[in-house]
Amino acid sequence: FAFVGSGSYAADPLPSWNDTATKAAIIDFVERVTREGSAGFVPPAERIATFDNDGTLWSEQPMYFQLAFAFDRVKAMAPQHPEWKDQQPFKGVLESDTKAVLAGGKKSLLEIVAATHSGMTSEDFERIVADWISTAKHPQTGRLYKDMVYQPMLELLAYLRANGFKTFIVSGGGIEFMRPWTEATYGIPPEQVVGSSVKTRFELRDGKPVIVRLPEIDFIDDKEGKPVGINSHVGRRPIFAAGNSDGDWQMLQYATIGRSPSFALIVHHTDDQREWAYDRDSHIGQLDQALDDATRQGWTVVDMKQDWKRIYPAQ
């Protein structure tokens, strides 16, 4: 007999989590901060939870999905840029020669981002992203990228919200790349999405108000940038933070050090059968210092292989 939707009294709020210590720790924390009159009680307004996106809420291999989006944009825009077929890094993208693209390092990637992520209005960019996310598929799984979100994490987000938490995304990914689809996918509205951004400018274009995306980075929401982004957009320290890489290390410190009750979760990619397995030596989602720190800080590490009953939602 399940009391569906009744928050902490639901029979099993996290059905896709195995009954391991990880699941028990999450439920224990949530029950503690929501029990009125207890020492650990936290008022609803302060129940801020922040989640990294890539590798924490959805997959990120063999490359960040936003990079796949950028590559697809280069291909879509190529007819308007005949010069690209002879010009790296665009040539490499058009010839699906990822090695040639990556050979140019960060500079090449920034060129691709500038060419594909700026010059248009925010509204136009929103439409472009919305079209892509509703159709683009991962080359290995054949799933829509947006269906490569983690079912256990969707349940965790819903469980926290049912218990009065306000859930935020705090990602190194583009803030305007995420906002068009995070509400439908994660139940997180645009105003609760924090990410990296380009500079923008307001103007009246033919009398119509628009926000123009400029080819210049404004803010990188990664590493030390994550607490800065949280302070700017949320204005409160989270009491719950989840990440999967060293890019989240400072956010986890910010949420937990000297702070009780608080909770930090690290999604450790240990399942090379159902997803991918990588950590200390990965060029994407490197998890090294934060993993070393987890024991010392009392952070909870999700072992995907052991702790998760399933990875992706049923299709």
Place this chain on the structure above:
Amino acid sequence: FAFVGSGSYAADPLPSWNDTATKAAIIDFVERVTREGSAGFVPPAERIATFDNDGTLWSEQPMYFQLAFAFDRVKAMAPQHPEWKDQQPFKGVLESDTKAVLAGGKKSLLEIVAATHSGMTSEDFERIVADWISTAKHPQTGRLYKDMVYQPMLELLAYLRANGFKTFIVSGGGIEFMRPWTEATYGIPPEQVVGSSVKTRFELRDGKPVIVRLPEIDFIDDKEGKPVGINSHVGRRPIFAAGNSDGDWQMLQYATIGRSPSFALIVHHTDDQREWAYDRDSHIGQLDQALDDATRQGWTVVDMKQDWKRIYPAQ
């Protein structure tokens, strides 16, 4: 017989507003966007309302209250800065010689802001602001500054929220100057406050995570900056925006032009008995181009003297 708290069915949701065309226009708009099945219906998630603060939600004469805060901070910090008694603009502040302070123009004000608004952690600054706002009084009215908020606007904020709107502040004032008190005063939590900001840095100080406020402007949330700030923090265009000066002009354009239904409100300071009267020639809260534009755009102009039954809350 009043149906208290029942949203649009309350007997009079705006009791401090006189029964003028202004009040009728507000209520008509809210009823239109919330009537399910009607052509003007707007889903709750898109009911974003943005409010300027100085001169729109609270008074701003004879100087912005945040400047009064900065001057009070100079006085409080003076014992640690003996050099200030011979050095403008600090000398002027310490001698209450506002003319000497203002003679230095914008550069002087930025010096004062840097000296009083940076160098500390965000948490320390929050405490400083919270202490000030709970005790500092306006020299002319003798009221606490935080009690010089407009009762009719408090009712408007509550009325909008009761009808599914999410209310935001979008102010030229400092984001971290407002956040410590906007929730108690306006019912607007920190994560719904957008404002000007200084650059910040995350660090572990003696092992404790802190956000340090740096003496460098990061973002000016005024004029063209307001739509940019809204796009960054909210990620949706508002359908309701309220301001009082040309600093809000672009925000009002952004919310309304080419957009139906939408609503823009300008608070026109016309009451030199109960508050202040100023507009086109004022050095604070100058209202000129936006006022000219109001008729053309169909924006609603509040005549404080005529439209408001009372100005401040009962004490």
